[in-house]
Amino acid sequence: xxxxxxxxxxxxxxxxxxxxxxxxxxxxxxxxxxxxxxxxxxxxxxxxxxxxxxxxxxxxxxxxxxxxxxxxxxxxxxxxxxxxxxxxxxxxxxxxxxxxxxxxxxxxxxxxxxxxxxxxxxxxxxxxxxxxxxxxxxxxxxxxxxxxxxxxxxxxxxxxxxxxxxxxxxxxxxxxxxxxxxxxxxxxxxxxxxxxxxxxxxxxxxxxxxxxxxxxxxxxxxxxxxxxxxxxxxxxxxxxxxxxxxxxxxxxxxxxxxxxxxxxxxxxxxxxxxxxxxxxxxxxxxxxxxxxxxxxxx
Amino acid sequence: xxxxxxxxxxxxxxxxxxxxxxxxxxxxxxxxxxxxxxxxxxxxxxxxxxxxxxxxxxxxxxxxxxxxxxxxxxxxxxxxxxxxxxxxxxxxxxxxxxxxxxxxxxxxxxxxxxxxxxxxxxxxxxxxxxxxxxxxxxxxxxxxxxxxxxxxxxxxxxxxxxxxxxxxxxxxxxxxxxxxxxxxxxxxxxxxxxxxxxxxxxxxxxxxxxxxxxxxxxxxxxxxxxxxxxxxxxxxxxxxxxxxxxxxxxxxxxxxxxxxxxxxxxxxxxxxxx
Numbered sequence: 001x002x003x004x005x006x007x008x009x010x011x012x013x014x015x016x017x018x019x020x021x022x023x024x025x026x027x028x029x030x031x032x033x034x035x036x037x038x039x040x041x042x043x044x045x046x047x048x049x050x051x052x053x054x055x056x057x058x059x060x061x062x063x064x065x066x067x068x069x070x071x072x073x074x075x076x077x078x079x080x081x082x083x084x085x086x087x088x089x090x091x092x093x094x095x096x097x098x099x100x101x102x103x104x105x106x107x108x109x110x111x112x113x114x115x116x117x118x119x120x121x122x123x124x125x126x127x128x129x130x131x132x133x134x135x136x137x138x139x140x141x142x143x144x145x146x147x148x149x150x151x152x153x154x155x156x157x158x159x160x161x162x163x164x165x166x167x168x169x170x171x172x173x174x175x176x177x178x179x180x181x182x183x184x185x186x187x188x189x190x191x192x193x194x195x196x197x198x199x200x201x202x203x204x205x206x207x208x209x210x211x212x213x214x215x216x217x218x219x220x221x222x223x224x225x226x227x228x229x230x231x232x233x234x235x236x237x238x239x240x241x242x243x244x245x246x247x248x249x250x251x252x253x254x255x256x257x258x259x260x261x262x263x264x265x266x267x268x269x270x271x272x273x274x275x276x277x278x279x280x281x282x283x284x285x286x287x288x289x290x291x292x293x294x295x296x297x298x
Numbered sequence: 299x300x301x302x303x304x305x306x307x308x309x310x311x312x313x314x315x316x317x318x319x320x321x322x323x324x325x326x327x328x329x330x331x332x333x334x335x336x337x338x339x340x341x342x343x344x345x346x347x348x349x350x351x352x353x354x355x356x357x358x359x360x361x362x363x364x365x366x367x368x369x370x371x372x373x374x375x376x377x378x379x380x381x382x383x384x385x386x387x388x389x390x391x392x393x394x395x396x397x398x399x400x401x402x403x404x405x406x407x408x409x410x411x412x413x414x415x416x417x418x419x420x421x422x423x424x425x426x427x428x429x430x431x432x433x434x435x436x437x438x439x440x441x442x443x444x445x446x447x448x449x450x451x452x453x454x455x456x457x458x459x460x461x462x463x464x465x466x467x468x469x470x471x472x473x474x475x476x477x478x479x480x481x482x483x484x485x486x487x488x489x490x491x492x493x494x495x496x497x498x499x500x501x502x503x504x505x506x507x508x509x510x511x512x513x514x515x516x517x518x519x520x521x522x523x524x525x526x527x528x529x530x531x532x533x534x535x536x537x538x539x540x541x542x543x544x545x546x547x548x549x550x551x552x553x554x555x556x557x558x559x560x561x562x563x564x565x566x567x568x569x570x571x572x
Contacts, residue, residue, distance in 0.1 A: 076460070076464055078467075110337060110339045110412065110429070110430065110472045110473075110474060110504065111339065111472055111473055111474070112339070112410055112429075112473075112474050112475070112476075112477045112480050113450055113473050113474065113475050232517060233514050233517065233518075233536060234517060234518060234521055234522075234532065235521075236521045236522075246521060246522065246528070246532075248532065248535075250535070250539050251539050257528065259522065259525055259528060260524070260525065
């Protein structure tokens with residue numbers, strides 16, 4: 001279960017498990033987490049927890065809610081987020097041991113959500129809330145989208161052994177049950193965010209490994225002495241129309257590849273040909289009549 | 299009309315680092331001006347079968363029809379250019395083939411594929427897509443995403459439930475809301491855009507855009523845009539260097555010159571001279 005660690009001035013005061021679907025924070029005693037401080041509004045914020053996801057919402061507090069230094073109205077809490085209310089800090093710790101890596105691969109497999117089933121859900125929601133109109137239907141649709149995601153993700157997680165990535169089986173039952181729940185609340189603006197966090201924070205973008213930083217220093221010609229750090233994943237060098245090469249920055253190191261020109265660039269006096277050539281520290285590159293040295297900055 | 303002198307095309311498809319097979323498929327025909335990219339799904343080899351069927355059916359059928367019909371002409375009944383009608387019809391035909399194969403062969407049950415296809419004609423491009431395979435365009439050194447994914451994530455972004463930044467970390471990137479071969483009927487999204495000389499069009503599967511940021515894609519196209527084969531290899535390599543968790547497919551198309559449709563007898567004569 002996810003939990004919050006309440007602290008002030010670096011002193012841990014309390015550990016609060018997020019056991020309820022809705023955990024309110026504020027100065028009044030009626031709150032689940034009461035913080036008796038004048039900088040905290042009576043009803044300051046609320047954390048909605050659905051399955052393993054928690055969502056923080058500011059309830060229009062006077063002094064605002066800050067997460068990781070930024071004021072937020074709504075925020076999908078990630079592990080180690082720090083919520084600040086006045087002098088108090090609440091650190092959010094996500095559920096320990098979520099099998100993110102085991103199912104991450106399955107989440108990446110493309111699957112189809114059948115739109116036909118989503119349509120019926122929306123129609124059901126419309127008929128369920130005839131007076132509610134557009135807003136209720138929209139909330140219901142949002143809910144259906146979320147529920148469908150949860151249902152499909154659940155299926156994907158279960159189906160780890162099959163290796164099959166068939167289109168998601170119809171998420172209708174789960175979505176349908178969500179629709180009536182959302183429809184009556186559709187008029188209230190709070191309904192939509194309450195339904196929102198169906199996503200688990202799995203597989204983020206690429207794992208960035210610590211890459212070496214290289215640079216080149218020009219040894220001859222009018223720019224002799226100038227150095228250039230190779231920060232970008234690729235850097236082009238040379239004179240267009242005469243001779244151009246590209247330096248690529250990869251996890252394995254830096255490579256030089258011939259791009260255009262009748263002659264290929266040379267490294268330490270040897271022509272590199274047309275294939276990518278790995279660069280070593282203190283290699284001397286000659287390109288379009290200019291010599292330059294590659295070195296690793298570490 | 300032969301467009302091979304107006305378009306430079308480079309394709310590359312790679313299984314990536316993690317997956318045992320490649321379920322993506324690419325097809326390109328510079329003569330007819332058609333490029334197709336599909337990202338298949340379904341157990342065992344069904345994903346490859348679905349994406350392979352989509353690219354082959356569409357490429358073959360469109361080439362055949364363009365032998366008889368001028369894509370820039372407007373159909374009197376529907377008031378739409380033939381390019382749109384042809385592309386929509388052939389996407390539907392591919393959908394029907396995949397759907398029937400999936401229904402009749404148990405080992406293909408449930409297979410499907412995403413699709414992005416471009417038909418170039420008369421200084422224009424007709425773009426059709428389904429699912430989360432994308433088209434980007436580099437024009438005046440600016441990269442723009444042209445297609446909008448048919449995915450749950452995109453719907454959530456549109457509904458204002460999450461921001462684009464949150465979407466990057468979302469778990470269900472993989473859920474598409476439209477695909478080929480899943481239902482007996484399909485409604486591809488089709489749009490027409492004007493092209494300019496020096497435009498670069500990038501069609502890619504989610505294996506590229508999930509692993510490589512838009513900035514790095516733009517940087518690669520700007521640096522290597524005049525050497526499309528190097529650029530496609532560089533893009534695939536960057537996706538693999540970043541983890542290569544999915545199949546990666548890339549098609550690049552560069553517009554070399556204007557290619558207006560030949561109109562009238564004089565125009566046709568000049569087209570014939572070229």
